[in-house]
Amino acid sequence: MIRVLLVDDQRLMREGIRLILSHTENFTIVGEASNGIEAIAQTEALQPDVVLMDLQMPLLDGATATASITHQFPNTKVIILTAEDQDGTIAQALRSGASGYLLKTTPTEDLIQTIALIHKGYTQLGPGLGQRLLDQLSTTPSLPDEWDNLTLREQEVARLIGTGMSNDEIAKQLCISKSTVKNHITKILQRLNVRDRTQVAILTHSL
Numbered sequence: 001m002i003r004v005l006l007v008d009d010q011r012l013m014r015e016g017i018r019l020i021l022s023h024t025e026n027f028t029i030v031g032e033a034s035n036g037i038e039a040i041a042q043t044e045a046l047q048p049d050v051v052l053m054d055l056q057m058p059l060l061d062g063a064t065a066t067a068s069i070t071h072q073f074p075n076t077k078v079i080i081l082t083a084e085d086q087d088g089t090i091a092q093a094l095r096s097g098a099s100g101y102l103l104k105t106t107p108t109e110d111l112i113q114t115i116a117l118i119h120k121g122y123t124q125l126g127p128g129l130g131q132r133l134l135d136q137l138s139t140t141p142s143l144p145d146e147w148d149n150l151t152l153r154e155q156e157v158a159r160l161i162g163t164g165m166s167n168d169e170i171a172k173q174l175c176i177s178k179s180t181v182k183n184h185i186t187k188i189l190q191r192l193n194v195r196d197r198t199q200v201a202i203l204t205h206s207l
Contacts (some may be wrong), residue, residue, distance in 0.1 A: 002119050005048035006032045007039040007065070008081070009057040013104070017081075017119065020108055027115070036060025036068075041165060043069050043076055049119055053098070055082040055089065063089075063096045070097025077118045081106075090125070094202060097195055100124040123198050144203065146197065149191045157184045161197050162204030 004021060006014045006029060014032050021027040030046045033039040036058045043051060051069060055062035066078045079100035080093045090101050099118045102111065103126050114124045150158065153174075160170045167185070171178045185197060192202060 002027050002115060003030045003046070003049045003158055004028065004048060004115065005030055005039070005042055007034075007042075007050045007057070007062065008038075008054040009034045013054070017111075020111070020187050021115075024112055027112075033056075036062060036065030039065045040072075043073055047073070048076055050080045050191060051076060052081045052115075053078050055080060055093070063092050066093065066098050067096040069195070074195070079114065079118055079124075081111075085194050091202075094198055097198070098197075099198055102126045119166075121197075123164070123201060144192060146192050147203075150188060154184050154188050157181065158188050158192075158200055158204045159187075161200045163187070164201065 002035050004027060006017055008014050008017075009036075014034075018029050018032070021029055030048050031042045033042045037060045038053065039053065039062075040060075042048075042168060051066075052136045053062045054065055057065075062080060062082070066080070069076055069078055078097065079102060080098045081102050081104060082089075083102055093101055100114055100123065102114060102124075106114075106126055110126075117124055147155070156174065159171060165173065167178050167181045171181045174181075185200075188200060189196070192203065193199065194203070
């Protein structure tokens with residue numbers, strides 16, 4: 001069962017999503033919040049698997065709340081669900097630790113599929129948003145000084161993360177075990193001083 005927290009300042013939006021997910025197998029809505037401050041408090045109290053987070057909200061915006069949640073509660077995944085489709089906004093959300101970014105025009109079946117995939121550990125962007133993000137970041141220096149601290153194998157794993165590969169796919173590509181991939185990723189996160197594989201992907205997407 002995937003436990004979902006809804007965060008949106010529009011009550012009708014929350015009610016609509018609640019109606020959809022309450023009639024979908026393997027989903028349960030554990031709570032709601034109407035601003036970023038409530039979202040953080042509800043995440044601490046309810047420990048949801050996934051938070052559906054709006055961006056433009058009173059008191060505390062969604063990007064700031066996302067950064068706080070992903071830092072304090074690393075087992076909780078955040079999906080941005082918003083009307084904002086500016087390239088800079090997408091990049092900011094991912095840097096804040098969001099695992100997904102969808103527009104509110106997303107079809108119901110795509111929303112359900114995205115929540116399920118992100119719960120499994122994937123990163124998901126709405127149609128066309130991924131390429132726009134890559135285009136925007138292509139002129140941005142992508143490698144921190146800490147890159148040279150990685151072993152050659154760790155650099156190889158990081159590059160494959162940048163292509164969007166899952167742990168299973170990386171294991172098959174490099175002919176190593178899934179547990180070895182996980183160990184490499186743990187060291188990559190520590191040495192690059194980043195929170196999750198999404199940030200690794202942002203750093204290495206053009207390699």
